[in-house]
Amino acid sequence: MTYYKRILLIVIILFSCVGCDQVTKVTAQKYLASSQLISYLGDIFRLQYTENNGAFLSIGAALPAGLRFWLLIVLTGIAVAGMLVFILVKRSLRPSFVTAISFIIGGGVGNLIDRTFNNGPVIDFMNIGVGSLRTGVFNIADVAIMIGMGMLIVIGRLCSRLQILSNETLKRDAV
Numbered sequence: 001m002t003y004y005k006r007i008l009l010i011v012i013i014l015f016s017c018v019g020c021d022q023v024t025k026v027t028a029q030k031y032l033a034s035s036q037l038i039s040y041l042g043d044i045f046r047l048q049y050t051e052n053n054g055a056f057l058s059i060g061a062a063l064p065a066g067l068r069f070w071l072l073i074v075l076t077g078i079a080v081a082g083m084l085v086f087i088l089v090k091r092s093l094r095p096s097f098v099t100a101i102s103f104i105i106g107g108g109v110g111n112l113i114d115r116t117f118n119n120g121p122v123i124d125f126m127n128i129g130v131g132s133l134r135t136g137v138f139n140i141a142d143v144a145i146m147i148g149m150g151m152l153i154v155i156g157r158l159c160s161r162l163q164i165l166s167n168e169t170l171k172r173d174a175v
Helices: 003-031 067-088 093-119 140-174
Strands: 039-040 045-052 124-130
Touching: 003 045, 003 067, 003 093, 003 124, 003 140, 067 093, 093 124, 093 140
Parallel strands: none
Antiparallel strands: 039 045, 045 124
């Protein structure tokens, strides 16, 4: 993949993730903030507006506001910027890895925009589950992050499997 194609891939994913995330959050804020929980598919999928002061599953929501600022805005911003620099500078990365990290960055930027312009909280509005077994309330940025993480897990497993197969082939050919 040429460097310009890599940049194009990154830009398309980032704009798609951040754009979809922000449009859905504005829509959720406009239409769901003052409404009751809306249930679909026999209560498997729910729309419910909430503002999350913490990280994933509200972890850290009870921390003092100053500490949340440093952890959830500053540290996250540094991590997102670091990942972006990494995928731009490291030219030997496979397109699948660049794609996965771009999804994570896109989700991170979407939530950073919320934290920055909403004075700390992130807008969450989706929930999936059956009965009492439910996810936390999440948003499109969270989905993008999970897609990227899922891709990294699959890529890691495939790479380790290919490495094992390669080592077995080398051992067999050496005999």
